[in-house]
Amino acid sequence: MQSFTLQQLADHLGLTLSAGSEAPVQPELMISGLGTLESAESGEISFLANSSYQKYLPDTKASAVLVKPEHACLSPVTCLVTDNPYVAFARLSQLFDPVRMERAQIHPAASIHHDAVLGEGVTVGAGAVIEAGVMIGKGSVIEANSVIGKDSVLGHDCHIFPNVTIYHGVSIGNSVRVHSNTVIGADGFGFANEKGKWIRIAQLGSVIIGDFVEIGSNTNIDRGALDDTVIGSQVIIDSQVQIAHNVRIGDGCAIAGCTGIAGSARIGNYCMIAGAANIAGHISLCDGVTITMCTSVTKDITEPGIYSSGTLMMPNRHWRKNVIRFSQLDQLAKRIRQLEKEAASHKTSR
Amino acid sequence: MQSFTLQQLADHLGLTLSAGSEAPVQPELMISGLGTLESAESGEISFLANSSYQKYLPDTKASAVLVKPEHACLSPVTCLVTDNPYVAFARLSQLFDPVRMERAQIHPAASIHHDAVLGEGVTVGAGAVIEAGVMIGKGSVIEANSVIGKDSVLGHDCHIFPNVTIYHGVSIGNSVRVHSNTVIGADGFGFANEKGKWIRIAQLGSVIIGDFVEIGSNTNIDRGALDDTVIGSQVIIDSQVQIAHNVRIGDGCAIAGCTGIAGSARIGNYCMIAGAANIAGHISLCDGVTITMCTSVTKDITEPGIYSSGTLMMPNRHWRKNVIRFSQLDQLAKRIRQLEKEAASHKTSR
Amino acid sequence: MQSFTLQQLADHLGLTLSAGSEAPVQPELMISGLGTLESAESGEISFLANSSYQKYLPDTKASAVLVKPEHACLSPVTCLVTDNPYVAFARLSQLFDPVRMERAQIHPAASIHHDAVLGEGVTVGAGAVIEAGVMIGKGSVIEANSVIGKDSVLGHDCHIFPNVTIYHGVSIGNSVRVHSNTVIGADGFGFANEKGKWIRIAQLGSVIIGDFVEIGSNTNIDRGALDDTVIGSQVIIDSQVQIAHNVRIGDGCAIAGCTGIAGSARIGNYCMIAGAANIAGHISLCDGVTITMCTSVTKDITEPGIYSSGTLMMPNRHWRKNVIRFSQLDQLAKRIRQLEKEAASHKTSR
DSSP states (O other): OOOEEHHHHHHHHTOOEEOBTTBOOOTTOEEOEEOOTTTOOTTEEEEOOSGGGGGGSTTOOOSEEEEOGGGGGGOSSEEEEOSOHHHHHHHHHHHTOOOOSOTTOBOTTOEEOTTOEEOTTOEEOTTOEEOTTOEEOTTOEEOTTOEEOTTOEEOTTOEEOTTOEEOTTOEEOSSOEEOTTOEESOOOOOEEEETTEEEEOOOOOOEEEOSSOEEOTTOEEOOOSSSOEEEOSSOEEOSSOEEOTTOEEOTTOEEOTTOEEOTTOEEOTTOEEOTTOEEOTTOEEOTTEEEOTTOEEOSOBOSOEEEEOSOOOEEHHHHHHHHHHHHTHHHHHHHHHHHHHHHHHHHHHO | OOOEEHHHHHHHHTOOEEOBTTBOOOTTOEEOEEOOTTTOOTTEEEEEOSGGGGGGSTTOOOSEEEEOGGGGGGOSSEEEEOSOHHHHHHHHHHHTOOOOSOTTOBOTTOEEOTTOEEOTTOEEOTTOEEOTTOEEOTTOEEOTTOEEOTTOEEOTTOEEOTTOEEOTTOEEOSSOEEOTTOEESOOOOOEEEETTEEEEOOOOOOEEEOSSOEEOTTOEEOOOSSSOEEEOSSOEEOSSOEEOTTOEEOTTOEEOTTOEEOTTOEEOTTOEEOTTOEEOTTOEEOTTEEEOTTOEEOSOBOSOEEEEOSOOOEEHHHHHHHHHHHTTHHHHHHHHHHHHHHHHHHHHHO | OOOEEHHHHHHHHTOOEEOBTTBOOOTTOEEOEEOOTTTOOTTEEEEOOSGGGGGGSTTOOOSEEEEOGGGGGGOSSEEEEOSOHHHHHHHHHHHTSOOOSOTTOBOTTOEEOTTOEEOTTOEEOTTOEEOTTOEEOTTOEEOTTOEEOTTOEEOTTOEEOTTOEEOTTOEEOSSOEEOTTOEESOOOOOEEEETTEEEEOOOOOOEEEOSSOEEOTTOEEOOOSSSOEEEOSSOEEOSSOEEOTTOEEOTTOEEOTTOEEOTTOEEOTTOEEOTTOEEOTTOEEOTTEEEOTTOEEOSOBOSOEEEEOSOOOEEHHHHHHHHHHHTTHHHHHHHHHHHHHHHHHHHHHO
């Protein structure tokens, strides 16, 4: 279990320690974990980011808290004052992440082609397969049973978790993390139809991924047909996401789980796509668009803002009645129009 | 091919054999498989669970049938009488399941860390990787190319199919089956945003799974942020399911394919979630809730019952008209209100 | 990089070369790639399939183009005239697909059971596991870390990409391609409930797949309960698709990404299922059905045509108002009926 003194944590964040209302500054206090204000125990550090949790601050058992300036005076324990306690908490959390593997080791059961080039301090797990022509930057980790296809290039400090498949010729930037059983660079879904038979269009493009990208598990990002599929930098992608061929995703986007993005869609910068959304092929989203959960996007979006589709959940008995009415909606609208006509003619005739 | 005498099957189920209307009791008859009343052949056993299949009973070619007491008199062949023929059928089906591997063997191409502890009779397939500190209970099977991360614990009689990834520190109970390419314990999707940059929140919780849990293929269950993601006992989870960080699922739930459950959602006991449903983050479902196919759950459910959302399929031409009206629905409702006002004023004026 | 003379490409397609308006026929010209009319460079071949791109033909930098007879006179460069330029383009694209592996090699780090039978020229990658009784037809490729379960049979010229899992007893035809991390033959989701406990129904059927089938990544096709799950020939299946037990899919179907097909559904021949559609269990679709994106199919379809469900995306503020009205739709319909009654009685009374 990693542990750090409060002073070490403050230094890591570039913050200073302040006394709490019931405790002096204790720079040498050992901190061995993080917790919420409610759950943290002695020896742990907590945070107050959202004012609605303020009520838990006076009684917290945490040994220290990350707080905004306006909450510092309320803390019973040592505090670290910052404008963004949630970001500070995120930074600290990484310090306590257990190391999964011995670093800078090549497991004897890995299969590494003699034409692959591995940077300094690269770790390769058991059963991992690195094909010919692959280049992997320094400090990157390729975990057990992952496969890196011919001529693919990974930057430095990447982390490829177990059982990932990266196809040939894929280009991945620095500090990219790819979770297990995700597939990058498989063929896009492209076929021509000749009299009922599907003729495969070889997918000759590739996938290009920027820096500081996070990709969840069981996700897939397909290679392009002629051009490439492109993911910007600072993009976070959850699990069970499908990104089809020739999609382009701008910088800083967040894409939640179970979402599908069809071929050649373009997503601007800093878009937020909630879970189980689906974006049709060849659609463009401008920068700063938010798509809510389960929304189906079938036309371009040219103005930033929040967009939705679907209907709200209700008891099934209630839903059945309404959903049948939905099937009659055009008729209902015409009946309203008819009533309006009659009312108008009635008024005229009066 | 396994085969058993009718008497052995009766003993396995704790039932007695009864004569059919056209056949004496034949305890020594060999049974080598199962089939439906329509498809079963001689030497196979069938079942009648749902009365709507009763019409097939008189002409079945099965050598024996599992029936409810009220159907026993209708069976032409030897029958085993039970209140729940479908459950009896399920139990028998397991007897005929072919064994996939030689049990209690460690394949020489497996990579097992010397600090891992394997119980008696554990089977490990080729290419499987068992990291340091792992404990695996007796009789469990880890199939080819699966990876069990550092310090994870599996109970007895578990079956991990090929290419599964279980991350570090995961806790799995007894008799849990996990199908191929499923991922348990990958990082939850947690990030803080600092001026457009995503700062990863290390996911320091884990995943805890109870006993007798069945998990399909290409599913993922993410580890918790600070606390754990928890799956109860006797839970069945289908394929392509996403269960996000800090979700809690009670005992006895069934979750069908393509469903997504977002972060910190709580599902009570004995809930049934149909396919392609999506449950928003931080939502609670009480015990005994049924969610129908493709439903989007965006608020708490506090009463047991059946809940739905969405619209019904119809011919596209018809749908296009109705769906445009849906976009005008608030206006339509206002026009109805206006007509009502006019009608009321008309009545008054009359 | 592969390259071919124009004459070789023409011969491959069975077409003849025609002069362009600004260039003579150059049968010896080397072609090293493909591109769109806009993006192609000298030394590449392009195509004009859709008249809306005709405007790019006069200025294309491609060295040759595939065109329909009516466009031949417009081409500045050498052209190959064909009724279906898109199909011709698809055929050529396959020539330029880089070979991922050295063919006809068995990697020393593969685990192949001595009872498996591999045809002539079969390639097996590092870490791949071929279990007992498996038969693989000539020229097939099993890539790294894929697992082929006991007694499964693959035809000739199949390509199994890395980290695929094929369970025991699965039957796959000729020229079938399966992309990474896909699972074929895992247990269907079948359980009987006995007083709140789920009793597993062993899935004793298998999966049978025809010829020339393409399957994307992270897809799963479950084995049948008693009978088999059956996929016809010339079927194309995208990524993140779930096909449940006992589903039957006819020939020539296309199934796009994120789609779920529940147990025992029957899909006719030449159906097109768009992305993120869901088809309920035991549903039948006749031949020639098209299902649009995100549609939920909950009843049989007996007439070919296009079918849809769902609602259109709109700005969230607008959607919120309409979606609340949807919850009142049955009441709104009753209010229209009431207005009509009043109007009718008014007419009568007049």
